[in-house]
Amino acid sequence: MKAQEIRDLSEKEREDKVTDLGQEIFNLRFQLATGKIENPSRLKSLRRDIARIKTIQREAGDEAPESVEEQKEEKK
Numbered sequence: 001m002k003a004q005e006i007r008d009l010s011e012k013e014r015e016d017k018v019t020d021l022g023q024e025i026f027n028l029r030f031q032l033a034t035g036k037i038e039n040p041s042r043l044k045s046l047r048r049d050i051a052r053i054k055t056i057q058r059e060a061g062d063e064a065p066e067s068v069e070e071q072k073e074e075k076k
Contacts, residue, residue: 001049006056014053021050 006014025046031037 001052003052003056006053011057011060014057018050018053021046021053025050 001017006017009017025043028037028043028046032040032043
């Protein structure tokens with residue numbers, strides 16, 4: 001899944017997609033454990049798709065995460 005495709009989805013659709021991909025990873029892990037997995041590289045691509053979606057969700061959020069320096073200054 002490409003980043004532009006993800007950006008075109010609504011927030012709800014992104015959340016649903018993460019849930020669906022997580023369920024697919026769960027099923028593939030069972031196949032891996034039983035030795036019946038047909039395409040083991042699919043696990044890697046699913047993890048990357050989830051990371052891509054979560055990154056875009058974070059970008060679309062109200063505020064970017066604070067830098068390390070800003071966090072240290074707040075603790076003082």
